[in-house]
Amino acid sequence: MSNCSNCPSKGTCSSSTKESCAIENNPKNNISKIIGIMSGKGGVGKSTVTALIANELAKEGYSVGILDADITGPSIPRLMGVKDAKAMSDGKNIYPVVNSNGIKLMSINLMMDDENEPVIWRGPILGGVVKQFYSDVIWGELDYLLIDMPPGTGDVALTVMQSIPISGTVMVSIPQDLVSMIVAKAVNMAKKMNIPVYGVVENMSYIECPDCGKKIKLFEGEETDSFMKKHNLELLGEFPMSKAIIDITQNGVSETDEKISSIVSSIISKIK
């Protein structure tokens, strides 16, 4: 079996031989589509958006996996309700942890005895781990593999874009000029690597006062619209900073309210 036969980029990629391609597809895996959730900036909600999309896809009946590429700041195990689980390995294959919604998960914290231990590694090692998470993990049959990218445009982002056949990226931002500037760096990086950007998910758009119902806009970014226009980007959806979303970060993603669910559903329709 050639390396291309089970590659998510089969038929759409420009490499015609295994030799001209940096990707190692595991013959035990058959992944239809790989989506990178990216931002450039930390703390804007990449992992939360990844978790919400994964859950909604699973609810719609798709088989879903999440590869947590944020090796030095992994959030996925807590968000997916498996913070005490451990991934197993037989020395060659690594088996993902499967959560209560049937979502397959791989994260460095699933391989550590103590989640508080830091991972103090140089970039090429970090990139190597992410490659292993793609090539050595037995993902099996997946409709969607979501990759939760680390902040920044350094080693790991570069490795993911160069060596994993991702179909496209979703950019997560917040309505703040400073953040738009840094997200623009990530958008420009994706363009340089010829990876499509599906569009932008805006997070923390506003907060609703639980007493008087007032919508408080936390940020007053003026550049967001011009940023979207300049980069020819579609707004995929907007999330408020609501208790329902914050609860996810405390208690995992299993319960989300209907309003959030309908926003996620609309985002998914644009990236399928």
Place this chain on the structure above:
Amino acid sequence: MSNCSNCPSKGTCSSSTKESCAIENNPKNNISKIIGIMSGKGGVGKSTVTALIANELAKEGYSVGILDADITGPSIPRLMGVKDAKAMSDGKNIYPVVNSNGIKLMSINLMMDDENEPVIWRGPILGGVVKQFYSDVIWGELDYLLIDMPPGTGDVALTVMQSIPISGTVMVSIPQDLVSMIVAKAVNMAKKMNIPVYGVVENMSYIECPDCGKKIKLFEGEETDSFMKKHNLELLGEFPMSKAIIDITQNGVSETDEKISSIVSSIISKIK
């Protein structure tokens, strides 16, 4: 002149010879104290806290510099009101940009034609740039050099801790269990590298509704207290998510209200 004569760690470090030390001190610089502002997690407000501390120190009459070590997500030029300025170099020395409050600044965005351009470099190169920002920049006489660290515990954090003589670090966190876990990684990293942690600045503690004045707690982290106790850390100060602080990220740090100023002042008294 030996490499130790103008080292901020002179007299407190264990290296007795230049050969056993990885630090290159520029003979043109004389820096009294270097403080790293760290978190492990992105988006919690490291750069904002750095900017607030720098401004307050300058107001108190100290000479201050900021080294923006977040090469792939640099926020300092915008926060310090110099986003269109450029740093000059004569081929050997690099001259920092000085803002209207006399604070000396170095950031990768001060060396780029377009701030939206991404820096797509492998970790060792990123680390090399940060070392240059310490060794090749003419900081001159400084009472305090603040280092705004990137998120994560990867290359750049490692390089800063190994090759710049920092006196101690301030950890920035938000009251969210998921974040405490990641900040714990950074605290453990500092401990492994024998660098003192002065304490924790908690950001985004609450938001005040501008209509009814209700204090809305965005996060309900239960682990923050136990996290502080477990790691024997002092709480240096708490910032609300207030318009005064958010304005800084839009308009730079020159104007802050009195309440914020008194919180910063109290933090500074603990790290001097």
